[in-house]
Amino acid sequence: MSVAPTAALPASRRTMGHVALHYGQKEEASLAARLLTTTGYVETQSFPLPDGSSFYRFVVDRHHHARGDGIVFLSLLPPAQAAVVDAARAALGFGTADEHPSIAGLRAAIDADPEYTFHLGVLLDSLEELERVVEELQRLNRDDPEMKGRLKITMNRARRGEPAVDARLDASPVFGDVDRYCYGRAGVQAFIETDILVAGPLADSMVLELDYVFPGHDSHILSVVES
Incomplete structure (x- = not known):
């Protein structure tokens, strides 16, 4: 095992800015938000979107409320991405008796x-x-x-x-x-x-x-x- 040296690192500072998460069902927006709140994330903003879903901004704790880092954005899985997922599921027989064995392998690994x-x-x-x-x-x-x-x-x-x-x-x-x-x-x-x-x-x-x-x-x- 090797540990990377730190002497040559730049003097400027960086922090982790944000990550975007998705819920899968439009009607479960508030449930997804409640789950994040229960785990300790702090909701700072929410608003409805034209498609009937909701968008949320969370921060990791109250100290990050107005900062530009430590942010989690939460929204519905985007339609174009959902379409690819649906196609992949259909091709692999997801949830059927003919499900591709790679799915069971991934499930076992997780x-x-x-x-x-x-x-x-x-x-x-x-x-x-x-x-x-x-x-x-x-x-x-x-x-x-x-x-x-x-x-x-x-x-x-x-x-x-x-x-x-x-x-x-x-x-x-x-x-x-x-x-x-x-x-x-x-x-x-x-x-x-x-x-x-x-x-x-x-x-x-x-x-x-x-x-x-x-x-x-x-x-x-x-x-x-x-x-």
Whole structure:
């Protein structure tokens, strides 16, 4: 494994500006927005579009409200893109008895590793907040009329070896029984796969990711990837 040098990097600063997400069904605009709000994104703007769908602007937290970075735009999957998806699904027999085996292969890969395809991750500065969000999403997936059964939540805990981190996660209400591990140390990941949002080659679901890194560690899940 090699780590890229940093000495030659330019002095100017950059931040991640924005990402555009899509919901798949026009009538689920408000549901998609509610899902993002539940995961902690802050809605700053929404308005209807001529096609009857809705457009939203979110930010990662309240500190980014008027900034030009940390933005998530949410809208309906565009018609031209949806047409390509429909054609691909038809050609591959998506959801039929004659479905192309590559679809099952992709599904198995995502089940094994939610990071396998496109996903959006956000870093939280509080493990307690991450735990609270996960518990609320679990409740919604269990009880909410609109979200019940539509959220697949997968957890990764930090690799063992740091006694304080291990003890905290063993006592966690959401990570205590987890036997999946991150590609690194001193951090945790929660993945929420849902068909309320769509991405990927078949636009059938998307994965949101919530991360936390324990303080005081230069080598952690988001700084050094371990195989």
